[in-house]
Ligand SMILES: Nc1ncnc2c1ncn2[C@@H]1O[C@H](COP(=O)(O)OP(=O)(O)O)[C@@H](O)[C@H]1O
């Protein structure tokens with residue numbers, strides 16, 4: 001009895017005393033540390049003599065800030081965190097039981113929001129102002145969502161670490177760019193062609209790397225990505241090298257209307273509406289949305305088919321797969337091929353959207369970003385990956401908008417130059433906070449009584 | 465047709481050898497597994513039992529020998545020539561592993577569905593029809609779940625069907641691995657130490673499951689087991705290995721009373737070997753064997769990694785006189801050989 005009351009008394013009365021003590025320690029420590037860093041500055045005077053200049057004011061400010069920060073942290077932040085942690089258990093259970101309308105239909109609501117997004121943007125900022133929002137936040141993010149969903153088949157489901165995914169993106173883009181500019185074929189014919197071509201290259205890559213696992217697989221796929229890029233740079237007769245291919249034809253709406261102001265079928269003329277560049281962007285938005293949803297749809301279906309289950313089984317244990325009569329060679333090749341195919345689709349779309357491509361768009365960094373999105377989102381989870389793409393790619397775009405940071409860091413500050421730094425910090429933070437990504441658990445593909453998500457403690461990442 | 469077929473053993477292993485560098489893990493092993501019976505493969509740790517399984521199921525390519533699987537249809541398969549996955553898919557041999565290999569991040573039910581991959585793959589039109597929602601995939605899918613439920617009930621895992629396999633207890637994981645192997649529809653089921661690490665109750669449940677499999681599905685079973693009680697209780701036929709060689713073969717009762725098995729397998733101490741020999745009597749026979757045995761079981765071949773450098777034994781083998789197997793090479797050989805041989809080293813297999 002006494003022990004308990006003692007305990008509670010200490011834990012309720014002590015935060016401030018404890019906080020003051022800790023603040024003093026922190027102040028002492030920081031004073032000791034910063035004494036030389038901040039307090040003293042050695043410079044040379046005109047006659048080249050070394051002189052010491054002191055900044056006691058700045059030192060005092062920094063030490064005071066540290067002390068105050070430590071005090072606030074101990075006195076308020078820690079107790080708050082503890083309280084939240086203590087409360088979390090029962091609250092989480094209640095929340096799970098409460099299958100509200102929003103929760104049950106969250107995917108439908110998300111899709112509806114995505115479909116309405118351009119409408120909302122246009123009605124709030126007008127036709128011309130919508131361009132930036134639909135293009136930079138809509139199309140750009142959705143391209144990465146689609147790429148990451150495609151890579152997810154290879155990395156997340158089959159557990160094969162592929163660092164050269166951008167190669168298939170490049171194959172798709174160049175397939176459309178070359179065939180479109182030389183033969184004038186329509187996007188709607190070239191889209192499947194680009195996908196098939198990328199799938200073909202996926203199988204070609206798959207064959208030599210079938211025996212490789214883990215690090216070795218990663219290195220060979222990385223090399224493959226570089227080979228494709230170097231071929232694109234050096235095969236000047238066909239690809240025009242680093243100069244790239246320009247004048248890639250725009251996509252038409254199945255020949256009914258198109259988006260060239262000079263063409264007789266221009267959308268403005270067909271529908272008798274004012275000329276605007278935003279139509280094409282909005283059209284591209286819906287196109288990439290449809291392509292991304294197709295990727296998600298196919299992935300969801302494949303997971304419930306034997307081939308999808310075999311991919312996941314392969315990730316869990318390849319030897320056990322073989323002992324069950326599964327041809328692991330074919331299983332891996334289909335994963336490479338189907339993953340590559342979606343990369344090819346995305347590439348063709350990218351070429352059509354840009355109107356100009358060169359090998360610079362297909363550097364290793366792209367592969368790394370796509371892989372980072374898959375890992376951050378949680379390997380295998382479509383919704384987690386979509387969130388990760390939104391956070392990462394959308395976050396990069398938002399940086400551009402943060403001009404107010406100039407007021408803080410000075411006029412020369414260009415926030416978008418720091419996007420990779422932020423990308424890195426975000427990855428570290430998320431990985432510490434959720435080591436298996438935003439959505440680490442996996443949904444079972446079949447169930448008898450009730451579908452319960454499998455916790456990430458049981459799933460494996462694959463060995464390559 | 466079926467009558468004659470019943471006479472042919474389901475699995476015939478002829479002169480099987482498997483060498484890892486200088487180590488002979490299996491040396492000239494021949495045995496048969498009768499159809500519809502439970503054949504136990506026993507022997508001390510490191511005797512090469514798992515290696516035999518790996519050769520049968522195609523995970524190792526044997527150095528020499530022939531492994532013939534005869535299916536109930538009369539179709540014959542030479543397993544040493546087939547890739548591992550086809551041995552399960554075509555020759556209908558399924559296996560479990562000594563260190564359990566489940567898909568731990570998939571649910572129990574999903575584990576059983578993955579095992580039916582090939583049938584489902586055909587039903588889904590190799591994914592194309594299934595993706596488009598055409599063909600009979602829905603029916604096949606339903607049938608596959610029914611089959612899974614059948615084995616879930618047999619393995620007493622019904623109430624864990626939607627849990628991750630990695631979340632099961634050790635005994636349940638063993639049963640699930642057997643159920644998963646059965647979902648491939650095998651004619652021969654190879655179980656690598658299924659009772660290892662089970663408590664008595666789980667062990668009993670396992671015996672029930674195995675006897676049920678033999679009774680209801682007519683599947684022949686090849687079983688590696690350490691627990692003599694399990695072996696004696698459920699097997700119809702026992703093959704005893706020691707250092708990659710067969711030292712005994714027969715009914716459980718006859719194997720149990722075989723002095724070589726007693727010495728080799730039942731863990732008789734070196735000092736006791738002499739006692740066993742006295743019990744068995746017949747020292748003259750032993751002396752006779754002493755001169756003959758090493759020709760077939762020369763030191764070069766019996767050498768295992770536990771006896772020190774292979775060069776030593778090879779040198780001995782090259783010598784004029786035939787030297788008995790190097791010290792501590794084989795307990796069974798010791799029974800055959802003189803008791804005088806001093807053997808300070810206790811042969812011990814790696815715990816797998
Ligand atoms: N892949 C391998 N490479 C080298 N040696 C092996 C390999 N597999 C098994 N062995 C050796 O073969 C012998 C028999 O092993 P194993 O078949 O696992 O024995 P058991 O299953 O009877 O305990 C052991 O000496 C083991 O070290």
Ligand SMILES: [Mg+2]
Pocket residue numbers: 513514515562816
């Ligand atoms: Mg073994």
